[in-house]
């Protein structure tokens with residue numbers, strides 16, 4: 093779905109405005125070139141902060157961490173800093189202290205974000221991100237929007253239709269694409285428009301989150317949450333009761349097939365953008381794309397039982413995906429985005 097087409101959902105149009113703003117920022121600053129870093133008084137402390145970000149990343153997301161090792165040292169550190177901020181944001185509503193998190197706590201977290209963007213970090217991990225955002229054309233809006241997604245999680249547990257769900261997925265995951273593209277960089281030889289590459293990054297985030305949602309249906313239901321479009325459930329003769337009953341029926345299989353098809357469409361949209369990224373950033377992105385897509389295959393292999401069985405990608409499959417991602421990353425004949433006229 094082209095986000096600026098008349099058929100696009102209202103939330104897709106709203107998110108596309110953010111994409112255009114991000115792309116304009118890059119064009120204003122030159123094609124993803126650095127702008128002057130804020131002065132750092134203690135370089136050792138900053139290096140220590142980045143190292144800690146790398147350690148956290150390795151602890152929580154081993155495969156992804158391995159992928160980042162192929163990026164240039166500067167870019168890898170920046171991606172780690174962004175990863176850690178996202179992880180900490182998600183932990184606020186999903187971590188051990190989640191029960192104590194109030195909208196006020198999220199307001200305070202947002203204030204810290206505003207401060208770090210003007211060079212006043214609260215702690216050393218914020219310091220790493222402050223340094224990153226001063227070096228790359230990363231805008232604050234996707235970060236604010238991710239916090240907005242966490243706010244939504246505090247008050248909302250049902251989604252009327254895909255329009256509402258799309259906006260949620262943008263907030264918690266599409267934003268990650270918009271934060272990462274300016275660091276990963278667009279290949280100097282790319283003819284694609286900046287906004288089309290951002291759009292592909294956004295699509296990868298949406299695809300990943302839709303996949304997460306489909307994998308975690310049973311787990312989320314256990315917490316009273318249904319991240320599935322209510323109108324689409326109804327179309328297949330299903331309701332919340334069926335989700336809580338957790339029985340795999342033919343209606344459920346048919347519904348799931350539809351949802352998986354949509355997630356795959358977003359992956360396809362994302363694939364077009366990967367080859368436009370800077371050469372050394374492509375491999376980790378391909379790796380994450382291939383790994384996440386395999387979760388969808390695994391849901392199918394489980395005969396759509398995402399109530400009691402958790403779809404996962406085994407160690408060997410993960411390992412095999414890495415060289416396959418590498419081959420894609422270096423092969424020039426993968427379909428590319430067409431330049432905008």
Ligand SMILES: CC(C)=CCC/C(C)=C/CC/C(C)=C/CC/C(C)=C/[C@@H]1[C@@H](COP(=O)(O)OP(=O)(O)O)[C@]1(C)CC/C=C(\C)CC/C=C(\C)CCC=C(C)C
Pocket residue numbers: 156159171174175176178179182186264265266268269270272273289290292293294296297300301304305362363365366369376377380
């Ligand atoms: C052109 C092109 C294709 C560029 C690629 C752009 C790019 C790098 C996109 C990344 C997309 C991505 C990895 C999105 C993350 C989506 C995600 C799974 C979000 C999760 C949200 C909350 O969901 P939930 O609570 O339901 O999930 P859990 O049960 O908690 O798992 C998140 C957990 C939000 C927090 C996100 C992160 C911690 C991931 C941050 C990742 C990065 C900054 C690095 C991305 C880089 C690469 C190379 C993949």
Ligand SMILES: [Mn+2]
Pocket residue numbers: 182183186
């Ligand atoms: Mn989470």
